[in-house]
Amino acid sequence: MNPKEVEQIYQHYSDMVFRVALIYMKNQDDAYDIVHNVFEKMLQKRLHFKDDEHMKAWLIRVTINMCKNLLKSACRNRQVSLEEQQEKGCDYAYCDGDEKEQKEEILQAILNIKPVFREVIYLYYYEGYNTKEIGKIVGKNASTIRSRLAKAREILAQILQEEMGYEETDS
Numbered sequence: 001m002n003p004k005e006v007e008q009i010y011q012h013y014s015d016m017v018f019r020v021a022l023i024y025m026k027n028q029d030d031a032y033d034i035v036h037n038v039f040e041k042m043l044q045k046r047l048h049f050k051d052d053e054h055m056k057a058w059l060i061r062v063t064i065n066m067c068k069n070l071l072k073s074a075c076r077n078r079q080v081s082l083e084e085q086q087e088k089g090c091d092y093a094y095c096d097g098d099e100k101e102q103k104e105e106i107l108q109a110i111l112n113i114k115p116v117f118r119e120v121i122y123l124y125y126y127e128g129y130n131t132k133e134i135g136k137i138v139g140k141n142a143s144t145i146r147s148r149l150a151k152a153r154e155i156l157a158q159i160l161q162e163e164m165g166y167e168e169t170d171s
Contacts, residue, residue: 023069117152
């Protein structure tokens with residue numbers, strides 16, 4: 001790929017890559033680094049994609065792999081916690097948007113669930129993949145993804161209800 005093509009892809013997909021990285025890293029600065037590294041890797045490789053969905057899946061897979069590698073690294077132990085990031089004003093959107101506040105609240109709730117649930121929620125609702133496609137991206141079968149998605153919805157609903165002060169009543 002030439003630099004001009006990568007620049008266009010960056011403009012179109014950098015927000016998605018940032019959100020995937022943020023969901024894994026829980027740290028804005030690390031997420032920015034991952035975005036940079038993903039597109040740097042794209043510049044270095046001679047990639048040919050079948051279509052836009054193939055390219056999008058590649059970006060997500062590479063982002064997830066880079067996040068996992070960084071999380072495993074020894075230097076990770078010296079990072080700033082999510083709470084410290086929030087105190088200094090962590091921004092959960094790579095680009096500004098009209099619905100930024102609402103997206104931040106939901107992404108904040110998503111960050112409070114386990115990574116296996118985080119990734120399926122994000123890929124299903126934010127990126128529009130179906131369970132079969134998510135299974136291919138994360139290397140699991142579609143039924144596993146459906147189970148994880150159902151559990152993730154339950155957990156996320158509970159978190160959002162608690163944050164909004166809703167209590168379930170027995171009727």
